[in-house]
Amino acid sequence: MNERTAKDWDWGVKKSRSSRTYADGRCVDYTTGTVTMCGVTTAPVGLIALEKQLHPRFLTLAEREKIRDPRAAGQSLRAIGRALGRPASTNKREIDANSGSEVATVAAAVLSAARDALIEENHRRLDSGETPDAVAADAAERAQQAFALVEKGLRSYAVRT
Structure with missing residues (x-):
């Protein structure tokens, strides 16, 4: 298999004759040299799919x-x-x-940002007078919700109009 084909599959790119359709909705026609938006064609890849062998x-x-x-x-x-x-x-x-993979850098940044937001929210709640027991009681559930958003993507929050 060609390395370019493997990378296209990894990124959700579909190729047909002289054009490529990217997961973000861009359609590139190489015969005319045009780029158009044709709608998102694939769902975002979740962490489970990335971790699967x-x-x-x-x-x-x-x-x-x-x-x-x-x-x-x-x-x-x-x-x-x-x-x-x-x-x-x-x-x-x-x-x-x-080496120097932008994807790894972005993934690490998103995971770190989710973690930091959870920590900041817990500190805000403690500063506002909630007891540590009350904050701890639902901290795990909030963390699961936050990392589920990271895993499944932010489709309901980031809608293209």
Whole structure:
């Protein structure tokens, strides 16, 4: 499979003859050189889908994180490979392919922002006089709701008109 085709599939891009339809609704016709909006064609990908292993040959999101963190701490590719049960060459390809990945940066920022908003809300509630027990009682439920929004996307909040 061509690497471009795999990336298109990952991003929800549909190709037909001389055009591509992107998940955000852009339709690019390469014969005429025009870009039009044709409506969103695919649902946003959730965290569960991202974490699912497609094939034993491919790394999961969790494995990618297990490569990134020790590598940033200075561990060797061989040591990381032994810990994951994968060859060092697989780790090297992953690092080369995804160094500076904007997607990982955006995902980390969204998750951090959700966490920070939850912490800020808990502090606001405590500052307004609620007891710690009252705040703690529904903190887990609020966290589940917030991270469900992250996982499922903000479709009901961000509507294109």
